[in-house]
Amino acid sequence: xxxxxxxxxxxxxxxxxxxxxxxxxxxxxxxxxxxxxxxxxxxxxxxxxxxxxxxxxxxxxxxxxxxxxxxxxxxxxxxxxxxxxxxxxxxxxxxxxxxxxxxxxxxxxxxxxxxxxxxxxxxxxxxxxxxxxxxxxxxxxx
Numbered sequence: 001x002x003x004x005x006x007x008x009x010x011x012x013x014x015x016x017x018x019x020x021x022x023x024x025x026x027x028x029x030x031x032x033x034x035x036x037x038x039x040x041x042x043x044x045x046x047x048x049x050x051x052x053x054x055x056x057x058x059x060x061x062x063x064x065x066x067x068x069x070x071x072x073x074x075x076x077x078x079x080x081x082x083x084x085x086x087x088x089x090x091x092x093x094x095x096x097x098x099x100x101x102x103x104x105x106x107x108x109x110x111x112x113x114x115x116x117x118x119x120x121x122x123x124x125x126x127x128x129x130x131x132x133x134x135x136x137x138x139x140x141x142x
Contacts, residue, residue: 002077004100008107011076018111020068024053029075031068033057042067044074051075066109073104 012018015026024031029051036042036056041063045052053071055064078097 069105069108073101
């Protein structure tokens with residue numbers, strides 16, 4: 001099993017930032033903001049071995065930051081896959097990769113000072129966070 005909390009901590013320590021936009025730049029992941037349908041928040045694609053995260057330009061900065069943290073989770077934890085974050089966050093997709101990307105996002109966002117720390121800290125203190133609870137919190141933040 002992947003120790004996601006440690007992977008996030010090592011990433012933040014290595015690059016001396018927890019800002020998802022700065023981390024994407026350090027990891028050579030290009031961020032492209034596009035006019036996407038309202039039901040698509042963002043997604044990760046790989047083209048010719050290069051990673052791109054596409055974000056919905058209708059989202060606020062804070063929401064883009066959350067979606068980007070989730071997509072960075074996919075980029076760091078799941079090679080050879082493409083992902084998208086659907087707008088209907090109330091619907092929980094019980095896939096292993098989505099659970100891991102959400103957990104990655106919640107740990108990365110725990111370093112942030114501009115999000116609700118009480119919501120996030122409740123989850124990160126758990127050794128094996130409940131994936132449905134992590135999903136619920138991310139949904140509330142978005």
